[in-house]
Amino acid sequence: MPFFATQTTSSFRRKITVGLGALAALALTSCGLTQASSTEGDASDKTITVIVTESAPYQEPTEIARELLAEDGWELETTYVTDIVQPNQVVSQGEYDANYFQHLAYLRQFNADNGTEVEPAFSTYYQPSGIFSLQYDSFEELPDGAEISLAVDTANNGRGIKLLADHGLLEIDESVPVTELSQADIIDNPKNFQFIEIDQQSSAHTLTDVDAGFAFARLVAEAGHDVHDVALALEEDDDVRRPYTNVIAVQPGEQDSEKTQALQRAYQSPEVQEWFAKYLDGAIEYNDDITTENAQEIWSEFTAE
Template identity: 70%
Template sequence: MPRTLTSSGVSGALGLTGATGSLASSPLGRRGLLLGGLAAVGTFTLTSCGLADAVGDDDRTISMIVTESAPFQDPTEIVKDILAEDGWELETTYVTDIIQPNQVVAQGEYDANFFQHIAYLRQFNQDNGTDVEPAFSVYYAPSGIFSLQHDSIEDLPDGAQIALAVDTANNGRGIKLLADAGVLEIDESKEVTELSQRDIIDNPKDFEFIEIDQQSAAQTLPDVDAGFAFARLVAEAGHDVAETALILEDDEDVRIPFTCVVAGAPGFQDTEKAAALQEAFQSEEVQQWFEDYLDGAIDFTDEFTLDTVEPIWEDFTA
């Protein structure tokens, strides 16, 4: 019996993680559950044959909620086929909401989610009193400062308009890139995940920062001198990443917070379901998909595993 998830429809940060497209137009979305309206963020309803169906009574059934976006959705469909060969059934719900995937996992309605990097997960837990944990990594989405108007950071004029991500988890990434390039001076004691415009000590060229929804970053590039964006979104918008990039992220301290993971409630890491998901998501088939997608604009990574993720997460949240 089909399940329906009603949601606030808050669209993705993130790159946090980000949705591209709508459930109505996506074939995969139609196989998942349709996203509906909700009166207030933080309230949700599952209408189905009952919660037992939503979770799955069968020991060999895994329920997952996933962002309706190619880097999350397409690998998950590959994983579904791999798991089926081993006798598992992966039940997937595809949504454009970045709020409910953690809520429903925290409350036990789903086994796991796949839509976020760990910087967003940490912020969400802090803001909402949840305790969702990363289980293993799947990919890292590089970002950078891009421009359709200028060829280098040095070419940016005084008073240039620069777009930054409005969400807390990504806002500081653009600021740090500009600081690393020597055109801003920032409070170096702040982690990239905590940086904001308040931490800019000196802005010698009087750049004007415009904060926008991260998912609109690539579409906004024609209207600004430069902007922070994910390389994936720039490529999806039809721009050449190499030609439009003024700076690309290349910092291990930044890579870890912005690695995208499969996550679950406490204890999920120790389950057979988690082990089966990790084997499938970190398979050669999924790795090949990332290598082929947009000429490798996204980096597959199996750095976080069920055996190594706990100390990484503890250090990151300390």
């Protein structure tokens, strides 16, 4: 998975050296990240460090949260990144207090694949997804052998497959949950669709290169398309809502900490809720169902599935 440059906003500038080698040595070589946790346990510490995806649904609510936290005497130090690997690594290592970039399904899969220990603290929004096409207006128009893009990461890979199966275009093993579904679970592909797996963040921009593709509705809207005009199908199954709810995540047991409680008050504030209602005409849904009070119970149930 490629890595990209980072942007940092804080009272001092922190530099993250990106690259696969840097990740492996992050805990040992990154002085800036070590400093972020150097005051851990200090009751007078009023600084919260958060690593965040550099895109609007994460960045804008974070800037609102920064202002609200400042009113209560907290300083929010933020590092904005464009990859989806660093945030869990540095929170698991205790170098950041929290991250904001992922849904529950991705977090569960990342922990399993990487041996990290990161848990949800509270939720912020649910992001609907779908199958979109810039060339065809319906599934019926898709030709035999059509090229269809899917998210390459395991947590999202099955969402496109399930949508195609729900509309009668594939036969799949129905016993496999959507969070674990993959091409290996396709029993019959009568139209001989050719699947291309791509990075989820590129999904909307690569729609011009395929006949149809799975993408987050938000990314499609941000790419300048009318979501409903180019959608062949949107997710409507309630079973996918919980796994794909986005959360602020922390180290295990930190849900009850003073810092996490302060973050929740800011991110689950009326100001943030209002921002989500206005963004892209409500293309993504504000969601505060998960809180610091129920997060560990929900996470235990979710990881036991």
